[in-house]
Amino acid sequence: PRHKGLGFTPYCKYQNFWYPEHLLPVSLAMQDTFESRPSDVILATMAKSGTTWLKAIVFSIVNRYRYATALNNHPLLNSSPHDCFPFLHSIYEKNSQNNLESMPSPRLLAEHLPFSHLPTSIIDSGCKIVYLCRNPKDAFVSLRHYLDKMMPIGCEMTPFDESFDLFCEGVFPFGPFWDHMLEYWKESIKSPQKVLFLKYEDLKEDLVGNIERLGEFLGCPFSVDEVKRGVIEEIVKLCNIETMKNVKINKEGEHGKFVSFKNSAFFRKGGIGDWKEHITPDMAKRIDMIIEQKLHGSGLTF
Numbered sequence: 001p002r003h004k005g006l007g008f009t010p011y012c013k014y015q016n017f018w019y020p021e022h023l024l025p026v027s028l029a030m031q032d033t034f035e036s037r038p039s040d041v042i043l044a045t046m047a048k049s050g051t052t053w054l055k056a057i058v059f060s061i062v063n064r065y066r067y068a069t070a071l072n073n074h075p076l077l078n079s080s081p082h083d084c085f086p087f088l089h090s091i092y093e094k095n096s097q098n099n100l101e102s103m104p105s106p107r108l109l110a111e112h113l114p115f116s117h118l119p120t121s122i123i124d125s126g127c128k129i130v131y132l133c134r135n136p137k138d139a140f141v142s143l144r145h146y147l148d149k150m151m152p153i154g155c156e157m158t159p160f161d162e163s164f165d166l167f168c169e170g171v172f173p174f175g176p177f178w179d180h181m182l183e184y185w186k187e188s189i190k191s192p193q194k195v196l197f198l199k200y201e202d203l204k205e206d207l208v209g210n211i212e213r214l215g216e217f218l219g220c221p222f223s224v225d226e227v228k229r230g231v232i233e234e235i236v237k238l239c240n241i242e243t244m245k246n247v248k249i250n251k252e253g254e255h256g257k258f259v260s261f262k263n264s265a266f267f268r269k270g271g272i273g274d275w276k277e278h279i280t281p282d283m284a285k286r287i288d289m290i291i292e293q294k295l296h297g298s299g300l301t302f
């Protein structure tokens with residue numbers, strides 16, 4: 001099945017999941033050819049769940065011996081988190097797969113693919129996967145704002161109500177949202193050393209604790225001395241949305257091949273519960289019922 005989408009890019013369904021149409025061929029190519037290393041760090045996320053933020057956080061944790069995390073001269077102050085920590089599909093879109101071989105370890109690569117569609121070498125290599133999702137209502141509202149900013153001239157955005165109906169039916173980048181979360185959730189329970197499951201809301205609530213957790217999970221735990229020196233707090237500040245918003249390239253830069261992405265569209269409010277400004281109580285009830293029904297018995301809640 002093919003659908004015109006939630007904003008302006010068409011979607012097609014492949015093995016139960018909805019792909020932005022232009023990403024299906026590259027995703028299939030990745031499945032066949034990507035060779036993962038045990039040292040790779042894969043960030044798998046639901047779109048609009050804080051991918052950009054977590055890219056910055058994981059990049060600064062993993063590279064803290066190379067780049068001091070104090071607020072000066074860090075790569076994140078001169079380049080976009082999407083360049084420091086690229087999407088695997090962007091590398092394939094640019095046809096620069098050869099560069100993957102020369103990337104130094106640990107390679108940091110991101111994806112929105114569902115767990116069951118990841119290249120098999122990622123599953124088999126023993127590399128780590130960090131997963132991030134978010135309250136679906138906030139992610140939906142975030143996506144609408146994002147698409148609005150991306151809208152090419154002359155294109156018309158799908159009306160809000162119509163795109164909400166589609167969302168409830170599972171249409172979302174790599175949705176259904178609930179199936180995407182559940183696949184990683186189950187895997188994180190089965191193989192906690194392989195998949196770390198995080199929620200945007202948990203990062204907002206206790207970022208310091210989750211940075212420590214990430215350090216442990218990724219095999220580079222923070223020493224007592226680092227904690228004393230305030231390295232974790234430095235990472236929190238470096239990756240703060242206001243700091244990131246004001247980095248020149250995040251304000252003015254663009255990237256992407258098929259769709260031109262304004263970097264600034266990745267930074268908006270960065271809060272919890274903004275859906276209340278946009279989704280009516282009836283709509284909220286409808287989506288809550290779907291979420292409850294889909295996640296029932298899994299132990300995963302929002």
Ligand code: A3P
Binds near residue numbers: 048053142
């Ligand atoms: P809002 O639109 O709700 O503000 P993604 O990076 O997966 O596309 O997600 C984008 C969402 O993450 C946006 O949410 C954006 O504002 C928020 N975000 C981006 N950088 C952030 C940061 N440093 N801290 C907290 N939230 C951030």
